[in-house]
Amino acid sequence: MPNSSEHASSFAEARFAALLDAAVDAILVIDSNGQIETFNRAAERLFGYQSVEICGQNVSTLMPDKYSHAHDSYLQRYLTTGERRIIGIGREVSAMRRDGSVFPVELSVGEVATGEKRRFVGIIRDISERRASEQELRQQQERLEHVTRLGTLGEMAAGIAHEINQPLTAIATYAHAARRLLSSDRMDAVRLDDVLGKMATQAERAGQIIERIRDLARRQSPSQELCDLNAIMDETLKLAEVDARYHDAPIVVEMTPGLPHAWLNSVQIQQVVLNLLRNAIEAGGAGTKLKLRTYARSKEELVVEVEDNGPGVPESLRTEIFNPFFTTRTDGTGMGLSISRSIVASHGGRIEVDAAPTGGAVFRVTLPTALGEIDE
Numbered sequence: 001m002p003n004s005s006e007h008a009s010s011f012a013e014a015r016f017a018a019l020l021d022a023a024v025d026a027i028l029v030i031d032s033n034g035q036i037e038t039f040n041r042a043a044e045r046l047f048g049y050q051s052v053e054i055c056g057q058n059v060s061t062l063m064p065d066k067y068s069h070a071h072d073s074y075l076q077r078y079l080t081t082g083e084r085r086i087i088g089i090g091r092e093v094s095a096m097r098r099d100g101s102v103f104p105v106e107l108s109v110g111e112v113a114t115g116e117k118r119r120f121v122g123i124i125r126d127i128s129e130r131r132a133s134e135q136e137l138r139q140q141q142e143r144l145e146h147v148t149r150l151g152t153l154g155e156m157a158a159g160i161a162h163e164i165n166q167p168l169t170a171i172a173t174y175a176h177a178a179r180r181l182l183s184s185d186r187m188d189a190v191r192l193d194d195v196l197g198k199m200a201t202q203a204e205r206a207g208q209i210i211e212r213i214r215d216l217a218r219r220q221s222p223s224q225e226l227c228d229l230n231a232i233m234d235e236t237l238k239l240a241e242v243d244a245r246y247h248d249a250p251i252v253v254e255m256t257p258g259l260p261h262a263w264l265n266s267v268q269i270q271q272v273v274l275n276l277l278r279n280a281i282e283a284g285g286a287g288t289k290l291k292l293r294t295y296a297r298s299k300e301e302l303v304v305e306v307e308d309n310g311p312g313v314p315e316s317l318r319t320e321i322f323n324p325f326f327t328t329r330t331d332g333t334g335m336g337l338s339i340s341r342s343i344v345a346s347h348g349g350r351i352e353v354d355a356a357p358t359g360g361a362v363f364r365v366t367l368p369t370a371l372g373e374i375d376e
Contacts, residue, residue: 027123036059038051063094092106107123109121170199171203255292259302288308296369301368302368303364322341349366
């Protein structure tokens with residue numbers, strides 16, 4: 001007849017088994033050699049193995065090759081040195097089902113010491129649906145950004161057409177001059193060469209304008225590179241000034257030289273600043289005065305400011321204007337500032353608006369620097 005201690009132990013084991021089987025997440029217990037001792041029902045459903053066939057095997061069976069080869073060495077390093085890679089920390093890794101399919105999981109590992117034996121409990125959650133949702137959201141964000149860029153270019157089309165028309169008109173004028181020189185009795189080769197050189201310069205100017213438009217309109221990957229913020233603003237101004245001149249809205253530029261570099265997607269940052277400049281022109285109308293300013297708030301933060309002398313933004317709306325579909329324009333989509341906020345947030349920064357000293361608005365984009373990765 002079992003004594004009370006044996007009965008208590010049996011009851012505890014039964015309760016532990018019941019808890020394991022009731023758990024929604026996959027739970028397994030391994031020994032110090034990586035051998036699986038316990039495999040609950042949720043783990044059976046997740047991995048496709050029955051407990052009786054997987055117990056006794058090394059836990060690396062549940063991992064793709066790039067993880068399984070290193071697992072035992074990680075475990076032994078921890079047992080020897082106490083250095084933690086996953087134990088007590090948790091992370092997202094890849095797991096492998098019985099059929100060989102690999103899927104993302106969230107893994108948490110804890111250590112259980114019973115006497116001299118050391119065991120490890122792993123809690124595994126399938127995050128395939130979450131990853132798929134995140135990917136879909138990223139794709140939707142990219143589509144929205146692309147549409148917004150095209151919308152911004154559409155609004156700037158009149159100014160862009162006017163800007164391109166100038167070099168095209170000059171090219172036509174120089175072409176007529178070249179024809180007259182060629183048909184004259186005493187052709188001046190030096191003058192002809194000068195005229196052709198000016199034609200080439202104007203053609204290059206038109207090509208540069210078109211190339212900048214294509215860069216902005218092209219759907220870009222969300223990759224970030226180590227960038228010079230001022231260089232990005234220089235390129236942005238080349239596009240913005242086209243529209244600004246057309247609407248008689250001069251841009252004063254105050255860029256602090258020698259700023260720290262930052263990890264940025266240059267096209268996305270251009271999109272944000274172009275949107276802010278375009279909004280300022282739209283709000284203030286012809287004659288609006290704009291200011292584009294860059295500076296470092298500290299070694300950790302860069303700032304881009306777009307200031308105008310327009311009607312400003314009421315304090316009650318300074319948070320609301322960044323919400324999706326909120327707009328004060330009858331023909332606005334209400335997505336420009338919302339997407340701008342998402343872009344800035346994806347860079348680890350923030351965007352805000354305050355009253356400008358001129359009575360208008362100042363939009364402030366703050367971005368983190370790349371500390372320790374600055375090009376000297």
